Amino acid sequence: MRRLFLLLLVALLIGAGLSLGLQYDSGYIRISLGNYLIETNFWIGVLLILVVTLALQVVLAMARRLRSGTGIVSGWLNQSAERRARRRTTRGLLSLAEGNWPRARKLLEASADKADTPLINYLAAAQCAFECGDHDAVDDLLRKAFESTPGSDLAVGITQAQLQIAGNRMEQALATLIRLRKQAPHHPFVLKLLRTVYERLEDWRELSALIPELRKRELVDKDELQRLERITWHNLLERAAEDIRRQDGERRDLTPLIKLWDELPGSMRRDEFTIREYARHLSLLGDEHQAETLLRKVLRNHWSDELVNLYGRIGGEKPDEQLLVAERWLQDRPNNPELLLALGRLSLRNELWGKAREYFETSLRLKRSRETVAELARLNAHMGQQEQSNQMLLQSVLKDSGLPNLPMPKA
Template sequence: MMRVVLILLAALLIGGLLSLGFQYDTGYIRISLGPYLVETNFWVGLLLLLMITLVLQFILVFARRLKGGTGAITGWLNQSAERRARRRTTQGLLALAEGNWPRARKLLSSAAERADTPLINYLASAQASFETGDHDAVDEYLRQALESTPGSELAVGITQAQLQLAGNRLEQALATLIRLRKQSPHHPFVMKLLKSVYQRLEDWRELSELLPELRKRSLLPAEELDSLERETWHNLLQQAADDIRRQPAGSRDLTPLVRLWDELPGSMRRDEVTIADYARQLSSLGDDDQAETLLRKVMRNHWSDRLVSLYGRVKGAKPDEQLLVAERWLQDRPNNAELLLALGSLSLRNELWGKAREYFETSLRLRRSPETLAELSRLNAHMGDQDTSQRTLVQNLLKESGLPDLPMPKA
């Protein structure tokens, strides 16, 4: 209100001055511009000049306000676009969770540029494209994801490796993971993915070098790690033995297999399954002496039914001493069915037929093993006791078959 009063007073003052000016001296203004000539009263010209100044001032103020209004409109439009992007992102993620891959890809990719987190949109779009089998689109969305967010190399790389692994593109997944491990050598998830790739590629050598790191950082349950380590060294021993078998029969060199055994970690050199694998490979390659020595040393401090069974099958250089060693074990384990079976086999190797049959019969009474039954039946047959051999087989077959108790004709 005060501002309006001041403006009115200023206008009255100016008007009064102009009225006095008109009475005192009208004067004139002459402006020549090319062929044009403008002449006017001084006071009228001054009034026009003031009016022009006021109009220009008004135009400038209006322009500034219009510019501010345009920014507000632009801001409102941007906020509206961001809200739409968030809504489409939410709908796209729901479609992805529901398995509607084409809709998910369309919604997520269209909202990516305006999304608060474009990285998520592009990664999810890559996932949806993978599910539709469009691998070119997968690579493109991953590239856009990398460009959209600085520092996202690891996240994008892991997603890429997972999709390559899921698509059975194992060589590409391996290359991606090796690159990621150079960037982050101890990243747990990268190492776990590498483990899966090596396992599926059956690259046991690389897996054996990765296993200590997996165990050190407890990236897998202990039981799973033990099983994986056992599988890894089993396959490495098998590969080494197969390579030796491809050598000429008369000049086979077992050095690679023995050297591999020396490379085994201590836990595997004490593992009965792995020891049995190694001894079995030695025996199959003709080195029964070394297999027998290994088994005897292990059994001296660590009893194992698995290993004693294998000991009964190994053809040592001195079968009589081998039998004596096993019989000393029997003093501490007189009712061990597996040891009695091994003793029966060793007795056969020493051609002690009666002792062998006694060991087999005792073992069979303690545990009805198909292997023990077969050994006893075979021995009885070769000793001329065909009836006993057949009766033993038939009785065991009937027991194992689970047939119901039904009436039978009398012979």
């Protein structure tokens, strides 16, 4: 009402002004343009100018409103496209979960441009392409993923490495992960993937350097880490021993193996399985003295049936002293079958045949093992008791073979 009142007031004032103007002087306006001539009084000319001005204002207002309307339509169309992209992305992810790789790839890739998170679309589409066996498309989709989202190089690289590992392309995966580790040296998932690649490539040296980082970041549980560390150093010891066996000449240089032992972490140098492997390599490569010294030192403080078995197989520089050391251990472990077996073998090294047989028989009474049976049978055979030896071997074979109880012909 207020605006209407103001308009009426303005109209009245303009009308009054025009009326007074006409009474005062009508004036005269003449416009000549080529062959055209326009004549009118002054006040009608002013009125025409006002009408033209208002008309121009109306036209401009309509143009602005039309342009604004076009923007609204454009925005509505964009919103509609985004909604369709979200629906397609949802259907694509559902198809991915269902294992329908071709359909999932088609939906995810088609909706990536309008999707809220194109990175997710392209990475998921890359996985679909991998499952379809289209490795060229995988690389192309990963490139698009990288280009779609700034700062996505780590996410794209991890996905690429995972797909390369799944496709058994270990060298390419290693190159990708080394690049990623330069960007994020302590990234947990990058370190886990590196562990997998090193293990699959059997790159034990690099894996041994990675293990301390895995332990520090607590990325592997304790038991699995011990298994991983053990297999890593066992393989390094095996390779060092193999390289020594390839050496030319009669006398072999065991320095690489000994140096590698010095590099072992403390936990592995206290691990009985690793100690056994190292001592076994020393013995097989001809340094039985160092192997016997190591085992004697270890067994003095840490008992192990595995190690005492190996101790009985190794010939030290002083067999009599080696036998005395083992017999002192027997005072604390009189009923240990492995120690008794080792004592029997050490007695053989000292050519104490009767003593060796007593040790073997005592060990066999405590624990029946093929190894002890074989040692006792071999000793009996060389002592002229061939029939007894053969009977013992036959009984051992029959008992360990698990044969059913069946009737046999009488002799």
